[in-house]
Amino acid sequence: MQNNKSSVEENDELLKxxxxxxxxxxxEIFEKNRKRLQQAIAFRMDSRLNTRVDSSDxxxxxxxxxxxxxxxxxxxxxxPLFVWLRWIAREKVISAYRKHLAADRRTIIxxxxxxxxxxSAKLVIDLISDATSPSRKVARTELAAxxxxxxxxxxxxxxELILMHHFEGLxxxxxxxxxxxxxxxxxxxxxxxxxxxxxxxxxKGVLGSS
Numbered sequence: 148m149q150n151n152k153s154s155v156e157e158n159d160e161l162l163k164x165x166x167x168x169x170x171x172x173x174x175e176i177f178e179k180n181r182k183r184l185q186q187a188i189a190f191r192m193d194s195r196l197n198t199r200v201d202s203s204d205x206x207x208x209x210x211x212x213x214x215x216x217x218x219x220x221x222x223x224x225x226x227p228l229f230v231w232l233r234w235i236a237r238e239k240v241i242s243a244y245r246k247h248l249a250a251d252r253r254t255i256i257x258x259x260x261x262x263x264x265x266x267s268a269k270l271v272i273d274l275i276s277d278a279t280s281p282s283r284k285v286a287r288t289e290l291a292a293x294x295x296x297x298x299x300x301x302x303x304x305x306x307e308l309i310l311m312h313h314f315e316g317l318x319x320x321x322x323x324x325x326x327x328x329x330x331x332x333x334x335x336x337x338x339x340x341x342x343x344x345x346x347x348x349x350x351k352g353v354l355g356s357s
Contacts, residue, residue: 162228166221173217177210180229184209184236187315191240199247209236226324233317234325237307263314267291270313274345275353290353297347305340308333 158179164172188209189202213220213235220231268287271294298306304326311322323333 165217168218170214173214176228177213177232180232181206183229183315184232187233188236188240190310190314191237192243195248196243200243205236205239205243208239208242212239227321230317230321230324233315233321234327237325262291262295264288264291266314267294270294270309271348271353274341275348293348293351293353294344296351297344300347301340301343304328305336305343308337309340309344312337 158176161172161176161179165176185202185206188205192200192202192205209232213232216235220228226234264287268290271290298309301309307326308319308322311317311325312319317325319334319337320330322337323330326333328336
């Protein structure tokens with residue numbers, strides 16, 4: 148408990164220094180969030196984009212953009228710091244798709260990258276266990292492949308809500324802020340996306356009778 152308290156106090160002190168204009172403090176804050184941000188970036192770079200740009204390059208662009216805009220963020224602080232960094236990272240991924248694949252915002256990331264097997268299987272089980280049980284023993288790799296196909300059918304923001312919530316651990320509020328939509332709208336879209344994924348799994352025969 149004491150260690151957690153010390154960590155919170157340390158983070159608060161870093162943020163206070165960064166907001167006061169301490170560039171080293173901002174760099175340290177970014178470093179603390181580096182792993183989560185790079186995972187979020189890599190998670191959205193499909194095989195087409197990976198052959199043209201590295202996720203570390205997108206992360207560096209995220210850092211430079213965040214450092215440049217941090218004073219503006221400090222004035223208003225309309226969202227938590229990590230959510231703000233996560234939003235910039237998402238915009239940089241979108242820019243990379245536009246630059247390297249000439250894709251517009253509505254059509255990017257059609258190919259969902261490889262998903263973590265354990266998390267994919269857990270999401271599939273969560274989607275189906277409330278009403279039915281799997282009709283057969285399905286391997287985690289097969290569940291992940293089916294989930295990817297289902298996610299590809301969703302609208303981009305609906306897919307983002309699923310990815311942010313289940314694979315990144317963001318709350319509905321945080322995800323809504325990243326997508327720049329209202330929290331109520333995000334919650335509605337998330338439930339709609341879950342329902343569509345569940346119907347897809349039923350159609351693919353993953354589910355059996357209760």
